[in-house]
Amino acid sequence: MSLIATALDLILSGDAILLDIIALSLRVTLSAVAIGCMIGLPIGAGLAMARFAGRGVVIVLVNALMGLPPVVAGLLIYLLLSRSGPLGPLDLLFSPTAMILAQTVLILPIVIALTRSVVEDLWGEYEEQLRSLNTSKLRAIPTLLWDGRFSLLTGVLAGFGRASAEVGAVLIVGGNIAGHTRTMTTAITLETSRGNLALAVALGMVLMTVTLALNAAAYGAGQWGRRIAG
Amino acid sequence: MRETASILPLQLDGLGFAASGERLLRDVTLTVRPRRRLVILGPNGAGKSLLLRLCHGLLRPSAGRITWAAPERAARAQAMVFQRPVLLRRSAMGNILHALAVQGHARQARRARAARALEPFNLAALADRPARLLSGGEQQRLAMARAWALVPEILFLDEPCAQLDPASTRLIEEMIARFSADGMTIVMTTHDLGQARRLAEDVAFLHRGRLVEASDAARFFAHPASAEARGFLAGELIL
Numbered sequence: 001m002s003l004i005a006t007a008l009d010l011i012l013s014g015d016a017i018l019l020d021i022i023a024l025s026l027r028v029t030l031s032a033v034a035i036g037c038m039i040g041l042p043i044g045a046g047l048a049m050a051r052f053a054g055r056g057v058v059i060v061l062v063n064a065l066m067g068l069p070p071v072v073a074g075l076l077i078y079l080l081l082s083r084s085g086p087l088g089p090l091d092l093l094f095s096p097t098a099m100i101l102a103q104t105v106l107i108l109p110i111v112i113a114l115t116r117s118v119v120e121d122l123w124g125e126y127e128e129q130l131r132s133l134n135t136s137k138l139r140a141i142p143t144l145l146w147d148g149r150f151s152l153l154t155g156v157l158a159g160f161g162r163a164s165a166e167v168g169a170v171l172i173v174g175g176n177i178a179g180h181t182r183t184m185t186t187a188i189t190l191e192t193s194r195g196n197l198a199l200a201v202a203l204g205m206v207l208m209t210v211t212l213a214l215n216a217a218a219y220g221a222g223q224w225g226r227r228i229a230g
Numbered sequence: 231m232r233e234t235a236s237i238l239p240l241q242l243d244g245l246g247f248a249a250s251g252e253r254l255l256r257d258v259t260l261t262v263r264p265r266r267r268l269v270i271l272g273p274n275g276a277g278k279s280l281l282l283r284l285c286h287g288l289l290r291p292s293a294g295r296i297t298w299a300a301p302e303r304a305a306r307a308q309a310m311v312f313q314r315p316v317l318l319r320r321s322a323m324g325n326i327l328h329a330l331a332v333q334g335h336a337r338q339a340r341r342a343r344a345a346r347a348l349e350p351f352n353l354a355a356l357a358d359r360p361a362r363l364l365s366g367g368e369q370q371r372l373a374m375a376r377a378w379a380l381v382p383e384i385l386f387l388d389e390p391c392a393q394l395d396p397a398s399t400r401l402i403e404e405m406i407a408r409f410s411a412d413g414m415t416i417v418m419t420t421h422d423l424g425q426a427r428r429l430a431e432d433v434a435f436l437h438r439g440r441l442v443e444a445s446d447a448a449r450f451f452a453h454p455a456s457a458e459a460r461g462f463l464a465g466e467l468i469l
Contacts, residue, residue: 128288129312133333134305146320229360229362
């Protein structure tokens, strides 16, 4: 009981270290979601519309990558960014940028796979009408993405959930450096092993609250969307 | 009415369509004349919808030729309304704006033009309503208004009233009459003989994928030349 009270006290007193950790976590994950969407939405839509040899293989691959273990994603980015790696000269390892990169790798397959499925279903429904209007497949993509906006929101949210909950990737490429690359999940890991449970519990509560709030917002948006857009 | 050459007449020569080895339409030769209302009649499965989709370019014929008088302008000068209207997940107005945008109309002109398309069909009050939450009749009227906004020379209608009640059917028929009065060429399929009698100027009668008869409507209804058409008009179940 006193643990939770201390944790609440930490949150409510606006502990500076705690706030820094929360801010960095949100910055990293939201950036990764934004980049993942900018890349994943067009690629997913393109994959839905294009017909090419090996398309089935690509789809299976993308679906499989949704289950990519975060530590493996972290390792990949680590190898890429380490001194001797191909992007070593950029000197990005153990920086928030490296963490954004790693989380983008985790989010991307989710956004691509869900976009493909949403856009493919919509195209099946709209194809005759859009072709009747002389819409090229390329021109149809923005139409389909916009009309699938409420379903796509679910995928974006799933991406956010995956990135905000993972610890392996950010730990490997960020290094959990206090005040620099320490996020909520890496801090929870560290503080728990150190026996500093109050901070760990406080961070856990914040993480749950953020996830809950985002899910509530997305659910509300979806309901509202169905009501106004049918 | 137009300075540019009309895309009509539309000439079909020996048109055929086969899917997975089955010949669904064969040897259809027909001329679609400008500014006429052509009704395609026939029992279920005769190939009526197929013929419309071939003419409109949604399907590729497996035999024969489709020749427009001005082929380079043909794609942009036609529109189609489907049996079940396909409306986007946007407002009624948004649906028309989208169609105008896709066809490359200037952004500033779109809204006024869309409003002009909604107004005559009593849809102005519904402009901001989500299109997919409109009633069946309203949805079909919106699909018609969307086609009208594009100012096509020829409009294909596939059973436009098949799922509508009599009141909505009447509104759609009034819209068709108005399109026709504006100089639009109409090609439509229907099950409904009453509707065919009210709207047709020319009739093409299909049976089992073949064009059995094509003539002007008055003659077709008074003196059908083929046994199949006589049976169809007499309300027999022809197979």
